[in-house]
Amino acid sequence: MTRIRRLMALGAASLALMLFVAPAAHAADLEDYLADAADASYAGEQATWCNFEGQTKFAVVSVEQADSTMMIESGGSSQVLGDGKVAGIGSTSNGVALADWSSVSLADRYVTASTKSEVRLGRNVTVVTVDEAGEVRARFWFDSETGTALGSEVYDGEGGLFRLSWMLDFDANPRQIYTLPGAPAYDLVVTADTSVLPASVAGYTRVDTYRGPNDSVHAFYSDGLFSFSVFSLDGEGVSGPFVDGEEMNVGSGSYRWILTASELWVQWSGSGKTYVLVGDLPPDHLESALAELPAASGSSLLSRIWSGIFG
Amino acid sequence: MARVKSSEGCETAELITAYLDAELRPGELDVIVEHLSECRVCIQEFHRLKEMRAALRTLPYLEIPERLLPDTHPGEQLSAYLDGQLDTAEHDFVISHIDFCTDCRLELHELDSARTAIRSLPGLEPPEFMTIQRERVQKERWSRRRVIAAAVGIAGVAAVGFSLLSPPRPVADLDINPLFDQHQARLSVEYGSNVVPVVAPVELP
Numbered sequence: 001m002t003r004i005r006r007l008m009a010l011g012a013a014s015l016a017l018m019l020f021v022a023p024a025a026h027a028a029d030l031e032d033y034l035a036d037a038a039d040a041s042y043a044g045e046q047a048t049w050c051n052f053e054g055q056t057k058f059a060v061v062s063v064e065q066a067d068s069t070m071m072i073e074s075g076g077s078s079q080v081l082g083d084g085k086v087a088g089i090g091s092t093s094n095g096v097a098l099a100d101w102s103s104v105s106l107a108d109r110y111v112t113a114s115t116k117s118e119v120r121l122g123r124n125v126t127v128v129t130v131d132e133a134g135e136v137r138a139r140f141w142f143d144s145e146t147g148t149a150l151g152s153e154v155y156d157g158e159g160g161l162f163r164l165s166w167m168l169d170f171d172a173n174p175r176q177i178y179t180l181p182g183a184p185a186y187d188l189v190v191t192a193d194t195s196v197l198p199a200s201v202a203g204y205t206r207v208d209t210y211r212g213p214n215d216s217v218h219a220f221y222s223d224g225l226f227s228f229s230v231f232s233l234d235g236e237g238v239s240g241p242f243v244d245g246e247e248m249n250v251g252s253g254s255y256r257w258i259l260t261a262s263e264l265w266v267q268w269s270g271s272g273k274t275y276v277l278v279g280d281l282p283p284d285h286l287e288s289a290l291a292e293l294p295a296a297s298g299s300s301l302l303s304r305i306w307s308g309i310f311g
Numbered sequence: 312m313a314r315v316k317s318s319e320g321c322e323t324a325e326l327i328t329a330y331l332d333a334e335l336r337p338g339e340l341d342v343i344v345e346h347l348s349e350c351r352v353c354i355q356e357f358h359r360l361k362e363m364r365a366a367l368r369t370l371p372y373l374e375i376p377e378r379l380l381p382d383t384h385p386g387e388q389l390s391a392y393l394d395g396q397l398d399t400a401e402h403d404f405v406i407s408h409i410d411f412c413t414d415c416r417l418e419l420h421e422l423d424s425a426r427t428a429i430r431s432l433p434g435l436e437p438p439e440f441m442t443i444q445r446e447r448v449q450k451e452r453w454s455r456r457r458v459i460a461a462a463v464g465i466a467g468v469a470a471v472g473f474s475l476l477s478p479p480r481p482v483a484d485l486d487i488n489p490l491f492d493q494h495q496a497r498l499s500v501e502y503g504s505n506v507v508p509v510v511a512p513v514e515l516p
Contacts, residue, residue, distance in 0.1 A: 034503040048507055063508050070499070072508045081499040086492050096492045101500050140506065149506040165507040189493060208497065213489035220497045227501055229494040233482055240485030262510040265487065274482040278494050280507065 029115070031106045031224070033128055033140065036147030041066040043174040048261040049164040052283060053248065059261035064174045065148075071178040080178045087180060097186035104207050106224030110137065120150055121170050130225070135159065137282070138225065146172050154226075157284025163262070192217055196232055196273065202288035204228070204281070221279075221289070228279020230293060236269035250287055253296030268296035321350055327357050331364060384412065389419045393426065 043064040050057050062073040069082035071089070078089035087095030113131040117124060124144040130137050136159070141151040150170060154163040192211040197219040199206050204221040212218035216233040238245075238256055245256035245267065258265040264286060266277040275294060279286075290296075323346040329335050330343050347354055385405045391397050392405045409416045498504040 031502070034506070038502050038505055046508060048510065057510075059510050061508050061510065065505060070505055070508070074508075074510050079495065081495050084496055084500050086495040086499060096489075096496045098493075098496050098500075101497065103500075152506050163507065189496065210493065210497075212493060214483060214486075216490075218490075218493055218497075220494075222501060225503055227498065227504065229490070229497065231490050233485070234480070235482035236479040237481040239482050240487055242485065260510045262507050267485075269479075269482065272479060274485070276485070276487065276490055278487075278490065280504075280509075 030110065030112050030128060030130060033126070033142050033147070034106075034225075037142060037149045039068060040143070040146045040148040041174055042143075042146055042148045042170060042172055044170040045168040047164075047166050047168055050259055050261050050263070051160070051162060052257070052259045052264060053246065055246065055259050057259050057261040060168065064178060066174050066178075069178060069180060080180050082180060085180050085186060087185065089178070095180075095186045097188055098208075098210065099188055099190045100208070101220075102207050104205050104222050104224055107203055109133065109203060109223075110225055117144075121167060123150070123170065125150055143170070143172070148172075154280075154282055156282050162282045163280065165262075189218075194219055194232065196294055197230055198292060201292040202285055204285075204289060226279065226281040226285065228277055228281050228289070231276040232294075233274045233276070234272070236272060236274055236297070238267065238269075239274070240267075241265075242267040250290045250296070253290070255290065255296055266290065270295050270297045321346070321353055324353055324356065327353060328360065331357075331360055384408065384415050389415060389422055392419070393422055 044062075045060055046063050047058070047060050059074060062071075064071045067082075069080060071078060071080050073079075073089075077091075080087050080089060084098035084101055085095055109132050111131045113129045113136070114127075115129075116127045118127050118141070119125065120141055125141045126144055128140045128142065130139070135157075136155055138155065139153045140149050142148070143150050148167075148170070149165075151166040152164070153161060156162040189210045189212075192209050194206075194209050194217045197206060197209070197217065201221060204223045204227075206219050207222050208220045210218040210220075212231050212233075214233060216231045219230045219232070221228050221230065241258060242256040242265075245258045245265075248255050248257055253268060253270070255266050255268045257267070263278055263280050264283075266286070268275055268290075271294065273294065275296075277286075277289075277293070281289065323342055326335065326339055326343050326346075329339065335343070347357060385392070385408055388397060388401055388405050392402065397405065409419055495509060498509060
């Protein structure tokens with residue numbers, strides 16, 4: 001009788017371990033895959049495609065990565081980035097170097113739903129499917145040899161494809177290793193404080209805050225899988241490329257957005273400030289984030305009066 | 312009690328009533344006693360007064376009717392009676408009073424006649440200066456109210472108008488390339504960011 005009870009207790013404990021510990025282990029697996037991809041060495045042509053509000057953007061970029069430094073060539077311009085620095089190849093202007101940064105763990109909401117093996121581009125790959133709240137959020141094809149992410153898909157909150165990337169050709173032995181220029185060709189970006197941009201929005205953590213260009217404040221948010229930057233500038237109005245941007249409303253706020261083949265840019269104004277968000281977060285996350293970030297001036301008369309009087 | 316002469320010719324006759332009323336001052340009692348031992352008239356008067364007082368004390372106590380008391384005429388109540396403004400007790404008092412009081416009945420009649428005469432007078436327009444004054448006061452009141460209402464309205468409209476029409480400080484011309492560079496620099500140390508290489512803003516419209 002005692003032995004039966006012990007067996008039952010052991011079974012219950014094992015079941016509990018499977019239910020509660022296993023998903024965390026899966027999330028850790030995804031972090032490992034992403035860390036390996038960041039350290040991988042490879043070169044190739046990569047196609048990226050992005051879809052938002054019925055608009056799509058497509059681009060083919062040349063990429064080369066080695067020693068955690070990446071070269072991206074797109075539209076006739078090339079950039080080298082890594083180690084908190086970015087510089088234009090052949091550019092006469094200084095690069096940008098961050099003085100400091102922090103890291104954040106993968107958010108608990110992501111669960112590695114499944115992994116399986118396939119062959120893509122003649123190479124053995126591991127397909128990792130990531131779920132969020134029981135729905136597929138992303139799928140990655142990691143090269144088994146180098147750890148490179150050969151392909152990726154990101155889905156919006158309704159199961160639609162938001163972003164796609166695939167290597168068109170892949171070389172595990174980069175032809176030319178690009179290196180970052182040495183000092184003093186960088187403008188140093190120092191950390192800053194902000195009382196305007198919240199510490200967390202829609203499951204994203206404000207990991208770092210910097211002084212930004214044109215006296216702006218730059219907050220970087222991440223959930224370990226997707227990330228975005230928010231720049232807060234003085235003054236209101238639509239400016240720069242957002243003049244030709246598309247309009248959308250979130251709640252009573254009015255926003256302008258621009259889509260690239262890899263990211264979304266969103267601009268809005270409110271309470272004497274203008275905000276610019278750029279990131280790769282999916283549309284449903286974007287909507288939640290915008291709802292929690294400083295509000296945009298509404299298009300309604302009441303909200304305009306309210307903001308006009310009370311700021 | 313007022314002092315009463317008990318008998319003519321006696322200097323101390325007045326003291327007799329004071330004695331009976333116990334109102335003698337010090338020394339006056341000896342004067343009375345000495346006088347009464349000599350003056351027969353006063354002795355008789357003393358006894359007469361004493362008996363009369365004793366007889367008065369035996370009389371039953373009577374309530375004096377209000378109408379017999381001084382200053383109990385209805386007076387101003389007559390006017391109120393004509394105006395129908397008396398309560399029941401006051402009304403009964405006035406009715407019972409004018410039954411026997413000729414003066415009040417006459418006064419009531421005169422009051423009634425005067426009122427009737429006043430009512431029969433033709434209506435009089437107030438003098439022009441009074442009309443102008445009243446209109447001016449009314450106008451001043453109205454204009455004051457209008458000024459206050461207008462001020463409140465103007466303030467409200469100004470607040471709304473200011474909020475709607477006054478443009479907020481415009482943002483400087485936005486060059487997103489520096490923003491992109493700083494975003495890229497931060498992405499370079501973020502795991503997963505290299506999965507999809509970020510396209511430069513040169514692609515933007």
